[in-house]
């Protein structure tokens with residue numbers, strides 16, 4: 333009941349051009365079904381095997397978003413069905429997605445993850461690396477990947493000024509890339525930023541996809 337209310341709440345506060353991704357990692361199938369019955373179709377997971385197992389047990393019209401760090405050797409598990417891979421953080425991973433996409437005859441939509449936080453631990457390209465990648469020729473003729481935009485995670489802090497600064501910086505980089513001449517496999521349509529504790533700021537800074545876990549499902553079981 334509470335999950336349904338939370339979904340309805342987010343649907344009311346998120347603008348129509350923005351997608352709500354219900355982050356269901358570690359959550360059991362029945363909780364996901366509660367959200368599904370409230371009309372939610374986009375779900376986010378951060379482990380390939382967990383996502384695959386859930387996809388096999390749940391309705392076919394769910395759109396599965398891979399939001400975590402993805403190891404290259406795990407791409408094959410999700411290639412047949414994944415809706416969007418948010419955390420592409422290396423050329424090696426992009427090459428593997430292209431290869432696995434070819435095997436299953438799909439064009440797999442991806443976002444490039446940009447490192448915007450102060451923490452060293454968060455994955456992602458620097459802005460410079462993305463610009464270099466775009467000019468390297470490596471993105472040309474990759475028929476089985478399509479870069480749809482960017483993703484970022486702000487520093488984990490209560491300092492809203494800091495978070496706003498990081499989201500604003502990502503949005504302006506997104507706009508810059510959008511205005512550049514790009515390889516034919518790259519479009520700048522989606523900007524995935526914002527989680528339970530910072531989605532309001534993210535929306536104010538131009539997010540088109542928010543990834544909300546705790547604020548929908550409650551605290552996660554640690555496993």
Ligand SMILES: *Cc1c(COP(=O)(O)O)cnc(C)c1O
Nearest residue numbers: 355378399527528543544545546
């Ligand atoms: C877990 C996770 C989220 C959701 O976090 P909440 O704070 O529970 O909303 C969003 N994005 C990524 C990349 C995550 O790993």
